[in-house]
Amino acid sequence: MAGSEDVPTPPWRKSRKPAPPKRQLSQDLIVDAGLRIVDTEGLDALSMRRVAQEFDTGPASLYAHVANKEELLELIYERVLGEIELPERDPSRWKEQLRAYAMEVHRVLTAHADVARVALASVPSGENSILAGEFVFGLLIEAGMSPREASLSMDRIHLYVTGDAYEGSLHYARMRAAGLDDPREYFERFAGQLADYYRALPTERFPHIQKFVDDLIADDGEERFRYGLELLLDGIEARMP
């Protein structure tokens, strides 16, 4: 008789395969898969089941490497934060550096769509978050701010950046839900609808909104983000000794 191992078991035999080569799971691989799903399908599509599917197994298999969904989300956020690059600190150029930092974090969060939601929710505790915190905090202190005010300023910049990115991610999700691909097209359609709505308002009760509709929809997300960032930076500058 020939060795039976080279021959596939015929379907009618219904024998169970002799223990499949068992995928090797790991926290890193799980985070990889999770981030891939968030990037392509959005945060709402991320479920333990969906991640497990990526490894051809059930959700229970993930719990050996990850405590729960919340931890997985924070691990994904930390992974994303690893993408930002911090320069050498130069207190004499604190405003410029703080601006660049804020825009870099905003860019990275926006690139990964709705990871911003996690950013807003999570308390900085991973290595990358703390490194970022040390950068901003140190910069403000070295530029002459009191630790107390530097702490407050850092906190507010962080809230602003993540809050704006989060808001953006919600629009992004809405775009996806509407079946659109081009952010510009979405913005125009969206702004157009809003403008029509505003124009239809009764003039007596909403005179300003009605009159300056074009100004209300003039700036896109990027410009609005920049404007608010400058407001904050100027406020901080006014508090620098």
Add this chain to the structure above:
Amino acid sequence: MAGSEDVPTPPWRKSRKPAPPKRQLSQDLIVDAGLRIVDTEGLDALSMRRVAQEFDTGPASLYAHVANKEELLELIYERVLGEIELPERDPSRWKEQLRAYAMEVHRVLTAHADVARVALASVPSGENSILAGEFVFGLLIEAGMSPREASLSMDRIHLYVTGDAYEGSLHYARMRAAGLDDPREYFERFAGQLADYYRALPTERFPHIQKFVDDLIADDGEERFRYGLELLLDGIEARMP
């Protein structure tokens, strides 16, 4: 034979009751019930099923009055916004009025815990949102700002207030999940843990965070909100002609 209507049908009869007096549903009642649930059990506890339960029926019954869950959330948000009170506009005191407005919205959102999440997500379209918008926009324009900058400033103040309230609501949810009731107790426990964690960091890599731990946890949510609000207001003031 006595009239059988005064006698309860015996359990073994298993007759079905002759059409119960059918609860009268309405959009208002549904929003009421929804807000009540959010206030007492949190936004995460709000589900169509949970709301329906309040009327002793299944979730399908709600769909005659509300398009879907998203619409219900926006209706709840609008209801909450109705609680803010807007004063007579006085452009000569724009900064004071804008500050009071921001704090009032923040207060109302915070009072209803995590309705802030909806606020951040939703585009202003209900009557109360538009009224609030007209107030801020008109105030800034009458104080002398260009419509374009007034539009940007209004947008950034809105993002800041709702973003901060949302962040606060996440802490609130965490407090509830930890089984605590007193926000002050939660803050102290939370800040204490954070401080311990920061103190344990390696000094070489995180010198500033490590050194000024006390300053990092000195201010609570209210003070941080106030600080950021003043940063923005000062930035806006610097742009007033």
Add this chain to the structure above:
DNA sequence: ACCTGAACACCGTTCAAGT
């Protein structure tokens, strides 16, 4: 017009059982 039960296609997490 309004309401409903049942069904569909999902969730996160646990647990006993396997290797």
Add this chain to the structure above:
DNA sequence: ACCTGAACACCGTTCAAGT
């Protein structure tokens, strides 16, 4: 130690059927 199937207790929404 790691992995798994099955189960538990949930979701939002649809739809045919009732009144």
